[in-house]
Structure formats: structure tokens, C-alpha cells
Amino acid sequence: xxxxxxxxxxxxxxxxxxxxxxxxxxxxxxxxxxxxxxxxxxxxxxxxxxxxxxxxxxxxxxxxxxxxxxxxxxxxxxxxxxxxxxxxxxxxxxxxxxxxxxxxxxxxxxxxxxxxxxxxxxxxxxxxxxxxxxxxxxxxxxxxxxxxxxxxxxxxxxxxxxxxxxxxxxxxxxxxxxxxxxxxxxxxxxxxxxxxxxxxxxxxxxxxxxxxxxxxxxxxxxxxxxxxxxxxxxxxxxxxxxxxxxxxxxxxxxxxxxxxxxxxxxxxxxxxxxxxxxxxxxxxxxxxxxxxxxxxxxxxxxxxxxxxxxxxxxxxxxxxxxxxxxxxxxxxxxxxxxxxxxxxxxxxxxxxxxxxxxxxxxxxxxxxxxxxxxxxxxxxxxxxxxxxxxxxxxxxxxxxxxxxxxxxxxxxxxxxxxxxxxxxxxxxxxxxxxxxxxxxxxxxxxxxxxxx
Ligand code: MLT
Ligand code: ZN
Numbered sequence: 350x351x352x353x354x355x356x357x358x359x360x361x362x363x364x365x366x367x368x369x370x371x372x373x374x375x376x377x378x379x380x381x382x383x384x385x386x387x388x389x390x391x392x393x394x395x396x397x398x399x400x401x402x403x404x405x406x407x408x409x410x411x412x413x414x415x416x417x418x419x420x421x422x423x424x425x426x427x428x429x430x431x432x433x434x435x436x437x438x439x440x441x442x443x444x445x446x447x448x449x450x451x452x453x454x455x456x457x458x459x460x461x462x463x464x465x466x467x468x469x470x471x472x473x474x475x476x477x478x479x480x481x482x483x484x485x486x487x488x489x490x491x492x493x494x495x496x497x498x499x500x501x502x503x504x505x506x507x508x509x510x511x512x513x514x515x516x517x518x519x520x521x522x523x524x525x526x527x528x529x530x531x532x533x534x535x536x537x538x539x540x541x542x543x544x545x546x547x548x549x550x551x552x553x554x555x556x557x558x559x560x561x562x563x564x565x566x567x568x569x570x571x572x573x574x575x576x577x578x579x580x581x582x583x584x585x586x587x588x589x590x591x592x593x594x595x596x597x598x599x600x601x602x603x604x605x606x607x608x609x610x611x612x613x614x615x616x617x618x619x620x621x622x623x624x625x626x627x628x629x630x631x632x633x634x635x636x637x638x639x640x641x642x643x644x645x646x647x648x649x650x651x652x653x654x655x656x657x658x659x660x661x662x663x664x665x666x667x668x669x670x671x672x673x674x675x676x677x678x679x680x681x682x683x684x685x686x687x688x689x690x691x692x693x694x695x696x697x698x699x700x701x702x703x704x705x706x707x708x709x710x711x712x713x714x715x716x717x718x719x720x721x722x723x724x725x726x727x728x729x730x731x732x733x734x735x736x737x738x739x740x741x742x743x744x745x746x747x748x749x750x751x752x753x754x755x756x757x758x759x760x761x762x763x764x765x766x767x768x769x770x771x772x773x774x775x776x777x778x779x780x781x782x783x784x785x786x787x788x789x790x791x792x793x794x795x796x797x798x799x800x801x
Contacts, residue, residue, distance in 0.1 A: 353410040357392050358700060360402040365392040376417060376435050378426055380482075380680050383542055383736075384425030384762065388435035390416065395440045396457075397523060397554040400446075404552060404792075407434050413795050416438030416548035418490025421482040423684050424761025426547045426797045427490070433795075438489050441554055447472045449515075453512055453529045455557040458489025465558075468558075474560035477504030481670040481671060488706070491554045492620050495545030497757030499596045499629075502721030504561055506757065508544035513557030519788040529557040535775075542783070543706060547759050548794040550787045564595070564631035566657070568640045569710035571665045573622035573652040577695035580626045582649040584720055587628055590643040593636040598669045599725075600717035603696075608668055609673035618652045619670060626720060629667045672717045674793070677730045683736045685761075686725040689752035694723050697750050703729065703745065708742050709735035724756040744770055765800045 358366045367373050368390045369626055376491060378385040389412065394400045403481070407414050416436045417427040429435055441457035444464070448454060449472050456465055462483040463664050465681045466476050478491060480498030490496075492514070497506045504510070512529035514537075526540055574580050597762040601624050617625075630636035637657045644653050654724040656662050662735050676682050689697050698716060712732045732739045740763075744754045755764050768777060781799060782793075797801055 353406060353412055353434070354390050356406045356410075357390065357403060359601070360406065361392055361394050361399050365393040365395070371504055371701050373435070374428065376420065376437060377421070379425055379428045380421050381423055381677065383684070384428045386429040386431045388429045389432055390460055391437055392438045393440050396443070397441075398439070399518065400436070400441070400552055400554050400634060401517045401521045402518065403436060403782045404433070404517050407794055408520055408790065411790070413792050414552075416493070416552050418458065418487035418728055419482070419485040419491070421486045421667065421769050422490065422494060422761065423484045423641070423686070424755070424763040425763035426494070426759055426794065430762065438487065438552070441489070443555070444468055445476060448562070451529060452560045452561060455513070455527050455529075455555060455556055456488055458487060458526040458557055460488050461571065462486050462488065462618055465627050469560050475563040476558065477510045477561045478507050482654045484536050488556050488558070491555050492544050492553055493546065493548050494759040497719065497724065499598060501719060502597050505686050507766075508541060510542055510558045511540055511556065512559050514540040514543055514553060515555035516551035516553045519790065519792050523554075524551070525555075527555060527557045529559075530693075545759070547761065547798045549792065549798050552793070562633075562639050564593075564633060565596075566632050566635045567608070567662055568630045568635065568637040568655060569665045570640055570653050570655045571617050571630045571642065571668060572626045572628060572646055572650055573618055573620075574624050574626055574649050575651060577698045579649040579651070580624055580720055581691060581694065583626050583628070584656060586643050586647045586649070589630070591630055591636075591639055593630040593632040593639060594628065595631040595661075595720040595778060596627065598627040599784070600625050600716070600722040601674060601715075603713070604669060604715050606716045607679060608671045608675040610680050613672050614667060617665075620652065622651055625668070627665065632678045634726045669717065672715070674727075676715055676730065680730045682692060683729040683732045683739050684758070685729070685740060686724070686756050686758040687727060687744070687747040687752050687754060687755035688722055688724040689730050689747060689750045691723045693752065694725070695749040697725065697747065700746055700787055704742050705739055707727055709733065709740035712739060719757075722756065723752075742766070760798045762796055765798060766797065768799070
């Protein structure tokens with residue numbers, strides 16, 4: 350191994366090859382604290398040429414690579430299983446000027462979402478994807494996982510924002526297609542193939558994204574409803590009546606109690622309710638009237654509070670956006686991220702508590718997520734030694750309702766065993782052939798997405 354670390358040191362310099370246990374530690378455990386593994390070293394290249402040289406050196410040495418962006422992933426895809434070189438892309442922060450004619454921008458994989466938002470907004474443009482981990486999540490990681498977040502209802506997931514990519518293949522070859530043509534039918538779309546590939550096919554080093562108009566006027570409603578049926582009724586009204594709809598999120602009474610305790614937040618309403626929906630409208634001019642009109646006629650609304658000033662908007666969003674940190678403060682949850690057709694959502698939510706209790710009687714499921722896509726984050730606290738059984742039971746339940754076992758977080762190591770619940774044997778076999786063609790030695794993120 351020391352031959353390899355010597356070679357890596359020659360490529361990136363001694364201060365960017367970490368072998369000391371204390372220095373490696375922050376890279377070896379994921380944000381949830383559920384996934385952890387030892388890396389033989391952490392390498393932090395500065396640019397694409399250095400990434401290519403690192404990948405080539407690892408290929409020559411026959412040592413596997415774990416690719417890591419902001420380490421905000423939730424499925425164990427960015428931490429080593431044991432013995433890999435951990436390739437951290439956090440120094441790839443090149444940011445090209447915003448192309449206002451194309452409404453596109455090219456940035457390095459290590460740029461955080463928040464930095465990119467700050468880069469685009471002075472030009473009257475914005476990033477179509479947004480999510481709570483914006484300050485740490487990197488653009489390369491968001492593309493590699495095809496991240497979703499809170500604006501999918503309006504702009505789609507990360508792959509919909511993608512117009513070009515630069516990446517390093519498993520043998521160190523650089524493929525680059527960053528011109529960002531709006532139309533380009535010249536064969537296989539490698540850019541889209543890499544979106545959601547979770548670091549298993551290539552290392553993404555640069556990304557070109559389309560930008561959307563900056564919509565500075567926002568109105569947010571926190572709405573109390575009678576449960577998922579009421580939430581879906583409200584969603585239907587919002588979809589039909591709110592051209593400015595930019596988010597539609599869901600959480601339940603148990604989640605509200607947890608975030609209130611964690612963040613010392615005031616009760617949003619005088620009474621408690623079974624479920625809550627956050628609706629956000631974004632436009633060039635204040636969309637509050639449009640939002641109030643829909644809330645005024647929807648019979649699903651049991652109570653509602655609306656804000657359009659920045660502080661009020663942030664206060665309402667906190668009830669939804671602090672779910673992840675409040676859950677994490679309460680323990681190490683089993684994190685499942687599923688989606689079902691909207692007509693199956695109420696049934697899924699109704700079945701989940703008993704399904705979890707049957708295998709982990711003391712467990713506490715906290716359910717929240719992105720209502721518009723039927724995307725439920727099933728976070729199970731106090732599962733104790735039953736994490737595998739909880740995962741198995743919930744994912745089978747989702748599959749029976751024609752859902753996906755990973756809606757937006759990816760498959761990673763956490764769900765690889767269950768991939769066949771969402772993908773047919775023929776599909777998995779085709780994926781394995783693609784993997785074998787691009788990474789014949791299986792060096793890139795082994796065990797992620799496709800089980801070894
Ligand atoms: C969210 O929507 O808040 C995230 O996907 C994070 C999570 O599931 O914890
Ligand atoms: Zn989410």
C-alpha cells in the first residue's frame with residue numbers, strides 16, 4: 350500500500366493524502382452515523398487532471414475507490430466498506446461565470462449547492478434543485494445520486510437540471526461534454542447515464558446545469574389536514590389552482606412533536622392535527638393572494654398559517670426542514686426513502702406503524718417527505734437490533750404498493766440487497782453489463798448500488 354500512497358502523494362502533494370486515523374475519521378463515517386468503514390487513505394485532488402491520475406494509480410494498484418462529495422449522503426454510498434482509497438472531491442470548486450444567454454453554468458463537482466445558489470442569484474437566475482443539506486451537499490454528489498429535494502414538484506430532480514458533464518472513467522480516461530447544447534442527438538447520453546449512478550461508473554468532476562428564473566417573491570402556507578387523504582385533496586387543489594406552486598411537503602403529528610422539542614419551536618396552531626402540509630408559491634410578484642384563494646376554497650384545510658416575509662417563511666419551513674436533524678439528535682435512525690403512486694400513499698402511511706411494530710415493537714416511525722412525488726421518508730428510531738428486519742418489512746410493503754425502494758437518496762450500500770424489489774432481473778442484468786463495460790475491474794464504489 351505504501352507504494353500507492355507514495356504515488357498518490359506525488360500527484361496531489363503530501364498535505365492532501367491523509368493516512369493519520371484522526372484526520373481520516375471525518376471522512377469515514379456518514380452523516381447518519383450508521384455507515385462507517387476504514388479507508389486506506391483519503392486523497393484530495395485539486396482538479397480533473399489530478400483526479401484522473403489518482404484513478405489511474407488506484408487502477409494500476411488494483412485498489413478500490415470510494416468517491417465522496419460533501420458526505421451528506423444517507424445510504425452509505427460515500428463511505429468506505431474497508432480498505433478503499435477515499436477520493437474526496439471537496440477541492441474541485443472551480444466556478445465558471447454564469448452564462449446568462451444560455452441560462453447555464455459550469456462548476457466543479459465540489460461546489461456546494463448553497464455556493465452555486467449564491468453564484469447564480471445576482472444574475473436573476475437560480476438552481477432548480479434545493480434541499481435542506483444545501484450548505485454541505487456538493488453538486489457532484491447531487492448529480493451522482495440524482496438528488497431531488499423540495500422543488501421537484503416544479504423543476505424535477507437533478508437529472509432534469511443537467512446539460513453536460515465531465516468525468517473520469519475507471520481507467521483514468523477523461524470524458525468531457527460541457528458545451529450544454531439544448532439539442533444534441535449524437536448517440537448514447539453519457540451525461541444522463543452518470544446521473545444517479547452513485548459513483549459506480551465514473552467520477553464526476555465537473556457539471557453543467559441549466560438555471561431557472563430567480564423568483565424572489567415567496568408565500569408559504571403551513572396547513573393542518575386530517576391525514577394523508579386531506580393532504581392529497583389539498584395537493585390536487587394546489588396543482589390545479591397555483592401556477593406558482595414550488596413545493597408541497599408533508600409531515601405528521603409525531604414529527605411535529607419531535608422538531609418542536611428539538612428546536613424549541615412554538616406550536617403552529619392552537620389544536621393538534623394528524624398531518625401538516627407545507628405549500629410554497631414562488632413568483633416574480635407576491636403570490637400570497639393566489640395561495641389564500643386556494644386555501645379558502647379547499648375543504649381539506651382544518652387550519653392554516655401563511656407567511657410571505659423572509660423571517661416568517663423561514664419559521665414555517667423550519668417545521669419541515671429540521672426533521673432530519675431532530676431525528677438524528679434523538680438517535681441513529683433506520684432511514685428509508687420510498688415513493689409510491691399518490692393513490693397508494695394513504696394506504697402506505699396507514700400500514701407502516703403496524704408493519705414496523707411487527708418486527709421492532711419498541712420502534713418509533715417518523716414519516717415525512719415530498720408530497721408532490723409520493724416520496725415518503727420513513728425514519729425509524731429505536732429499532733435496536735432490528736434495523737435489517739425493519740428495512741426488509743418496509744421495503745416489501747412499498748414494493749407491494751408498486752413503489753420505489755429509493756425515491757431520491759439512492760441505493761448505496763444500504764439498499765443494494767433489496768434492489769430487485771424495484772427492478773426486474775432483466776433490468777439488473779443490463780445494469781451489471783453497463784457496469785462491467787465501464788468499470789471492468791470493479792474499482793469504483795464496489796458494493797454500492799449493485800451488490801458484489
Ligand atoms: C429531506 O427531505 O429532508 C431529506 O431527504 C433528508 C432525510 O430524509 O432525512
Ligand atoms: Zn427528501
